[in-house]
Amino acid sequence: MQESILEADIVVVGGGSAGSTAAIRAQQGLPKGRVILLEKAHIKRSGAIAIGMDGLNNAIIPGHATPEQYVKEITMANDGIVNQRAIWQYAVNSYSMIEELDRWGVKFQKTETGDFDVKKVHHRGSYVLPMPEGYDLKKILTRVLKRSGVNIVNRVMATRLLLDGERVVGVLGFDTRDGNFVVIRAKAVILCCGASGRLGLPASGYLYGTYENPANAGDGYSLAYQAGAELTGIECFQINPLIKDYNGPACAYVTGPLGGHTVNARGHRFIESDYWSGHMMLEFYRELHSERGPVFLKLDHLAPETITEIERVLHRTERPSRGRFHQGRGNQYADDWVEMHISEIGLCSGHSGSGVWVNERAETSVPGLYSAGDMACVPHNYLLGALTYGKLAAESALEFVRDAPPSEGEREQIDAERQRVFAPLSRPAGIPHHQYEYKLRRLVNDYLQPPKSENRLRAGLAHFTRASEELEQLGAESPHELMRVMETHMIRDCAEMAARASLFRRESRWGLYHYRQDMPEMDNENWFCHVNLRRGANGEMELFKRAVAPYVVPLDESELRGYHGLRIGRPAAAEALGA
């Protein structure tokens, strides 16, 4: 295998939403500098929004919402465990991002008077801005990227970050088409690799039938961890209410403002708010597993023209194949409810609160390393958070590279990584990646899927430790298979992190996301803190508490519980889990 060596001032890993704005902003700040955007797929259809997006879930539009309201709502939705300064930074910078997207040609829904047509989906405030023609979003980002002068490198998978002592000075990886080893030296690295979406196994049993784009395999979580960066809130899993089997979002954000809602098998509503939070998911879980289950999205009471409008959006953006899924089964919104379920767990800050620890400048705990988007912990950041924080990460990195000396990195590390990455090619008859991955992710379901308990988590951890040894048996016959093998390494790292973080937090919090059957109560006295983890000096995973920084927007005790009791008609505590 050849080795290609590239040099850059800033390298961005991942060309989805966050990575696009990060690379564009970095190149703007370095008109003569070298910015590389590294993408495992191809930037025209990569990241979580390969086929566009139907709306912004968290737009703070003057006249509709204020940064104070938004920070309060997201703090509530996360039971208080947030770095408010990071959320505040998003809240005050995101409107200018919307204006920039508007200038780039992204079409937002507007009222007759030309105002942004904001909808209410959250429990308290109004933050949803529809983009009925959002299928153009990825194309627009690609166009702006191509004009920016960024050096785009497609089909290269990053497998480790290059280090110089504690500082990150580049990226190591390989070309998934020709198999060449790739070394990129850079003064700063911005990780924008998306969620860990291939952690649990979908209920369908199909490895790639995930909610997230399956290319988002948790690469960024593993890259950051192996480079010594802190991760946080990993026990706060991503769990979504999805269309059964299809696993796309049932899309309360699109249908809710038009009159659609979630019901049980009797047709009764049971949750106050369809906004995705751990407490909403706990009520969803209870209903699903009660005699009133399963759970459905109900649209059959809507006017035909409203249903046509819903189809126009849902069958063209985000997951457009849902139309043929329903049609294939002979179902239509006008007559049939859409069955929903809970499928695989994942890690994601865009939807939940699990990610790489970053501050309001998108700095990780490692010098020279920045992160943005679904993998960087700014809770409930979603698409607009990724776009906004991509820019912020680039601005911080630009400041850093001004005075940072270049570094060659450690040659020993480069050689060791080359050996590690290519080892599976020397075992073409080894265990195939898909069998290893199926088993690993099936074990994630068996032992990590909430409700959690100490016994199950410990058993799971033992399996993931054994799975670490089994990685040595994996074989690959081509660079493509090698990519899938290296992804399983990353998925395994995420599984171990998820088990250890869930064991460490000895209480329940965030509704279903961290529901411990053996410790069902929230315990603010001992656990009103972040749980962070990192790779310790001895190579073992270290877990520790980090205090919640003083709030920018204060909340009183009852406001902090604002997302508890989302069940309609009865207090949440009155019903035992699963009863």
Added chain:
Amino acid sequence: MSELLDRESLKAEAAKRVGNAQAVRRFDVPVVVDEQKCIKGCRICIDSCPVDCLAVNPATGKSHMAFDECWYCLACEIDCPKDAITVKIPFLLR
């Protein structure tokens, strides 16, 4: 009886050390390419796929789904300039 147990324990040891054997099985895959419409040398759909599951079929020179790893996202179908691709929902979910 003890002879049987001895044999089992020897085989259990052997099972830990023995090499790998393979079998091949067919998969029904979601991406169906109309080879009459697909153009040789065009790699648009192969570039589009976020999981890189499409490739040129060496037998025909046309595009095909080479790996059972499709997210049924429709990128290939939408981007194909010749309307040569139809994506089905994977059978396991259909």
